[in-house]
Amino acid sequence: MTTRLLLRSIILGALILPLGALHAQASRQRVDTSFTFDKGGSVNLGLVSGEIRVLTGTGNEIRILATIERGRLETSFSRGHVSIEARSVNSRMGATRYELTVPAGTRVTASAVSGEILVRGTGAEVEAHTVSGEIRVEDANGAVELESVSGDIILTKASGRIDLSTVSGEVDLTDVSGDVGAESVSGSIIVRRSRLRAFRTETVSGDVSYDGTFSADGDYRLNTHSGDVMLTIPANGNAALELETWSGNIASDFPLTLQPGQDVGRRNRRMQFNIGTGGGRVSAETFSGNITIRRAMARGTPE
Amino acid sequence: MTEHDITDESHRAACTECAAEWTELDAISAAARALPQLTPSRDLWSGIDARLAGNANTSSSALARAERRWFRSPTLRMAAAATLLVVASSAVTWRVATDRNDTAPSDPANGVTDSAAAVLAALTEAPAGSPRYSQASYESDFAAMDVEIRAMQSLLNERRAELDPNTIAVLEKSLMLIDQAISESRSALLNDPASQFLAAQLARSYSTKLTLLRSTATMPMGS
Numbered sequence: 001m002t003t004r005l006l007l008r009s010i011i012l013g014a015l016i017l018p019l020g021a022l023h024a025q026a027s028r029q030r031v032d033t034s035f036t037f038d039k040g041g042s043v044n045l046g047l048v049s050g051e052i053r054v055l056t057g058t059g060n061e062i063r064i065l066a067t068i069e070r071g072r073l074e075t076s077f078s079r080g081h082v083s084i085e086a087r088s089v090n091s092r093m094g095a096t097r098y099e100l101t102v103p104a105g106t107r108v109t110a111s112a113v114s115g116e117i118l119v120r121g122t123g124a125e126v127e128a129h130t131v132s133g134e135i136r137v138e139d140a141n142g143a144v145e146l147e148s149v150s151g152d153i154i155l156t157k158a159s160g161r162i163d164l165s166t167v168s169g170e171v172d173l174t175d176v177s178g179d180v181g182a183e184s185v186s187g188s189i190i191v192r193r194s195r196l197r198a199f200r201t202e203t204v205s206g207d208v209s210y211d212g213t214f215s216a217d218g219d220y221r222l223n224t225h226s227g228d229v230m231l232t233i234p235a236n237g238n239a240a241l242e243l244e245t246w247s248g249n250i251a252s253d254f255p256l257t258l259q260p261g262q263d264v265g266r267r268n269r270r271m272q273f274n275i276g277t278g279g280g281r282v283s284a285e286t287f288s289g290n291i292t293i294r295r296a297m298a299r300g301t302p303e
Numbered sequence: 304m305t306e307h308d309i310t311d312e313s314h315r316a317a318c319t320e321c322a323a324e325w326t327e328l329d330a331i332s333a334a335a336r337a338l339p340q341l342t343p344s345r346d347l348w349s350g351i352d353a354r355l356a357g358n359a360n361t362s363s364s365a366l367a368r369a370e371r372r373w374f375r376s377p378t379l380r381m382a383a384a385a386t387l388l389v390v391a392s393s394a395v396t397w398r399v400a401t402d403r404n405d406t407a408p409s410d411p412a413n414g415v416t417d418s419a420a421a422v423l424a425a426l427t428e429a430p431a432g433s434p435r436y437s438q439a440s441y442e443s444d445f446a447a448m449d450v451e452i453r454a455m456q457s458l459l460n461e462r463r464a465e466l467d468p469n470t471i472a473v474l475e476k477s478l479m480l481i482d483q484a485i486s487e488s489r490s491a492l493l494n495d496p497a498s499q500f501l502a503a504q505l506a507r508s509y510s511t512k513l514t515l516l517r518s519t520a521t522m523p524m525g526s
Contacts, residue, residue, distance in 0.1 A: 088320070113525060131522070168477060185480060205484075246504075285500070287491070
């Protein structure tokens with residue numbers, strides 16, 4: 001009797017297990033394809049939870065690897081445009097992952113609610129939005145728009161018209177040129193080794209830092225409410241500075257010469273002066289933070 | 304590829320997902336329609352005029368970005384329509400101002416739709432020789448913005464259950480930081496009412512708060 005029961009269980013298990021595996025396989029969708037793709041084409045990727053990675057290959061082929069658990073992928077592929085969107089099935093949708101290798105010059109638009117986005121090496125326009133994931137873009141050109149709620153935004157080697165916005169994430173830019181607008185509520189906004197023509201940034205409690213060159217016709221406006229502002233200016237740089245802090249301090253590696261009417265009292269410190277021959281307008285304002293003007297070390301010199 | 308045309312009534316009848324999203328959009332639209340109309344003070348126009356002359360700054364683009372954000376996928380694009388309704392309340396700022404000025408351009412496409420940004424422009428970018436934007440005027444404008452902020456915060460409260468608790472926590476912490484900044488600027492202004500720097504700081508905080516609340520109103524469910 002016991003042996004028969006055991007045998008039945010084994011047979012039943014042998015029948016049920018593959019069915020379960022089959023169901024699991026059916027609830028998981030995978031796309032793996034590659035085809036010739038136009039240089040200058042565009043990809044549009046959207047998911048709720050997971051990861052988006054767009055890398056750059058050397059040829060004119062696009063390679064797409066996409067997976068979703070408990071959901072479906074809505075896809076549209078052509079020589080000039082690829083679109084992949086994650087969709088729920090019976091109101092259920094699991095982790096989703098896209099990894100694309102695209103030709104250089106491909107324009108990328110990517111959205112994720114809870115997921116990280118990486119776009120590397122495209123040398124073209126990038127637009128990315130997340131709620132909680134990090135956005136990392138390396139080597140972009142043209143219009144770049146990156147937005148998050150709590151995810152950090154990291155942009156390296158980019159040029160063009162760049163708009164960045166986050167609520168609580170950090171904004172970190174390195175080796176960037178062109179016009180940058182950056183906003184944050186609590187995150188800091190840091191720019192390193194860059195050559196901006198215009199830089200307009202606002203944050204409520206984050207710090208703001210710019211280390212780079214100043215264009216003669218440039219316009220740089222750095223504002224924070226309670227954060228600090230730091231400007232790192234080349235030793236031979238030129239800039240027309242306007243600094244103001246309500247309750248913070250102003251410090252500078254460069255000699256400051258007070259002009260008539262300038263106020264360095266206990267409250268509302270305000271200074272306006274030129275470094276070198278003047279030039280691009282640089283405005284740094286903070287309500288309660290400090291403003292520091294540093295002289296840049298020559299590249300390669302240990303700080 | 305399946306097309307989900309949410310504006311198609313027959314499609315909504317067959318698609319529960321789109322029907323639910325349409326209902327949600329309808330609720331947001333109703334809330335947006337209930338928002339108060341803002342009336343800017345008399346001399347706010349000088350700031351608006353400066354902006355129309357091409358002095359758009361970072362803050363002025365914030366609202367436009369609020370319209371664009373989140374909406375790249377069909378599902379997320381749904382919420383974009385709601386933003387347009389929210390924008391309508393601020394567009395009144397521009398319209399009221401132009402109504403009072405015969406020489407104002409009639410096309411609002413390049414105009415100001417963000418009342419706080421317009422106040423900021425009036426404080427920081429008014430052309431030389433233009434009338435000074437007085438404390439009484441910007442206080443009046445801030446009071447009008449407070450009305451809009453209260454309405455938007457009600458909308459946020461209604462959406463609380465639809466958003467991820469972590470996102471709600473981030474938003475609430477951020478709103479507290481902004482409120483603290485507003486409070487500090489206001490206190491400082493009491494000591495130095497003539498300070499355009501402090502008034503501008505206050506306007507920036509208002510602008511940030513409005514932009515954040517508007518963005519929140521249009522975040523997709525589950526964000």
